[in-house]
Amino acid sequence: MRTIRAGIAGAGMVAAVHADAVRRAGGVVAGVAASTPERSKAAVQRLNAERAYDSAEDLARSDDVDVVHVCTPNALHGPLVRAALAAGKHVVCEKPLSLTGADSAELTALAADSGLVAAVPLVYRYHPMTVEARERVRAGDLGAIRLIHGHYLQDWLARPDDNNWRVDPAVGGASRAFADIGSHWCDLVEWVSGHRIVELVAAAQTVLPERSAAGRETFTTGADTGAAGAAAAPRTPVTTEDAVQVLFRTDRGATGALVVSQVSPGRKNRLWFEIDGADRSVSFDGEDPESLLLGGRDRTEILRRDNLSAQAGRINAVPAGHPWGYRDCFAAFTADVYAAIADPAPRGSDPAPAYPAFADAARTAHITDAVLASAANRSWIEVS
Ligand SMILES: NC(=O)c1ccc[n+]([C@@H]2O[C@H](COP(=O)([O-])OP(=O)(O)OC[C@H]3O[C@@H](n4cnc5c(N)ncnc54)[C@H](O)[C@@H]3O)[C@@H](O)[C@H]2O)c1
Known part of the structure; x- marks a missing residue:
């Protein structure tokens, strides 16, 4: 070849x-x-x-x-x-x-x-433990899914001196936090749960109405100059959202809640979700991705990245105890x-x-459009 x-x-x-x-x-x-x-x-x-x-x-x-x-x-x-x-x-x-x-x-x-x-x-579909969560759902281990909830939080845009091309709608798009990271969360939970978000209501927040006019490289942060520094440095107005909270309904009768933020101190890249079924729940933490929590009324287990289903095992290229990382997902x-x-x-x-594939990304773009429209109208909206 x-x-x-x-x-x-x-x-x-x-x-x-x-x-x-x-x-x-x-x-x-x-x-x-x-x-x-x-x-x-x-x-x-x-x-x-x-x-x-x-x-x-x-x-x-x-x-x-x-x-x-x-x-x-x-x-x-x-x-x-x-x-x-x-x-x-x-x-x-x-x-x-x-x-x-x-x-x-x-x-x-x-x-x-x-x-x-x-x-x-x-x-994030390529973490062995998210694949495992999906396989547990598909095997019926959770029972009927009732609730889907979680968050995706970062802090690298938390201060007025933090800036990046993503903040500028002409370069990053009308949505910032949601399109940038909320899109990953929605894709992942839809893929794991098999449910589709069909209706939502969103509240968006721009907590920093102005930022340093100087752009910074992705994931590099500005100094904490305090109020005096913030007042002195040249500023530029911000129109894209720093944070979004979303309530949603799925096509299969579950409800859900999602918090997305790029201004949550201490959270570097925390993609976390929980899916609650009638019998069991499953939750995944992207900052601690070597395990899954499998909840049960009588017994709750922490499942390690070992003895996984065939689908998770397909990509699981390094043995348990040898951490799986972001670059491994990309590979x-x-x-x-x-x-x-x-x-x-x-x-x-x-x-x-x-x-x-492109269709999956288009799906997240439609959800992003619905989030922006709902936040602007302060109303529930169907996802097209
Ligand atoms: N899938 C993921 O997990 C993930 C993670 C991070 C970023 N991203 C996406 O990747 C893209 C890049 O993000 P990043 O964090 O690497 O940003 P970055 O700012 O680190 O890099 C952007 C790069 O684009 C280059 N560039 C700008 N204008 C260009 C042009 N006209 N022609 C060619 N290159 C040009 C810049 O020189 C820079 O090297 C974004 O769309 C972002 O949403 C995805």
Whole structure:
């Protein structure tokens, strides 16, 4: 089989994770493109890429690239996906797939028509313990699901001196916290539970109406300059939400609640959910992902990453006691995507690929649209 050659558009936090995953899936990083030709050159060594491209558009069209990984700020996703599909390239596009549900649906249709592989790294599906939670639900261990609840909390945007391109709606989109991390939570709990969120009511909050005008790199934080510093530094107004609280109903009669925040001190990247069934509950903590809590009226167990179901065992590449990490999720995801690229079977209309696909990301974009509309109208709203 020919080695799959990847081009990576973007050279920041997640691009480096993709580069690692490409290699672990047996591919090579054929090239990288950052925001300027100079930055592309600087990224070659950091990502261990073969060459720099002057622009992401050049990379997307290059004959030397089989699959384009779109790891740029959100507003560039749609245009780069279109350029890559038009050039006949497979695509791995970061979430959110695009800035609206309607455009995400259009990209999904384009990808289906192309017959190319079109995937989105909703990678929390690749923790062995989230797979195990899903398998327990599918086996009927929980009984009828009644409640689905949890949160996704971070703190790297908690202070007025913290800023990033995600805060600017022209670059990140109209939704910030929800599109950035709430989308991961919704995808994961729908995938684990088999329920779909059909109706919701949301309250969004922008707790910091102004932030430092200076943008910062992702996950780097500003100084705590206190009130005096905050008053002195140049500020820019903020319109995107720092936090959202959502109540929802599912298509199968459960209710749920979700808190999403990028301003929760001490929470670095805490994706936590609990699914409560008639017989048992299951809960997962992304900051402590080596175990699952299986609740029961008579007996509650902590299940370790050992003796797992066949589906969880499929990706569980390191033995229990050797922690499974974020990069391992990306590597397992990329292995599934590259296996699909290598498989000459007809694609495009495949309703259930092994990996999260454009349709899954479009689904989260529709939920994001509903959250924004509900928060603006202060009312329950159906998810389209
Ligand atoms: N799936 C996940 O778990 C996950 C995690 C983090 C980020 N993401 C997504 O990945 C994307 C990138 O996020 P990040 O955290 O790496 O951001 P980042 O700020 O660390 O990196 C963004 C990169 O894009 C580059 N860039 C900007 N304009 C460009 C252009 N015109 N052409 C080419 N490159 C350009 C920048 O130079 C920078 O290298 C976002 O869409 C984000 O939502 C997903």
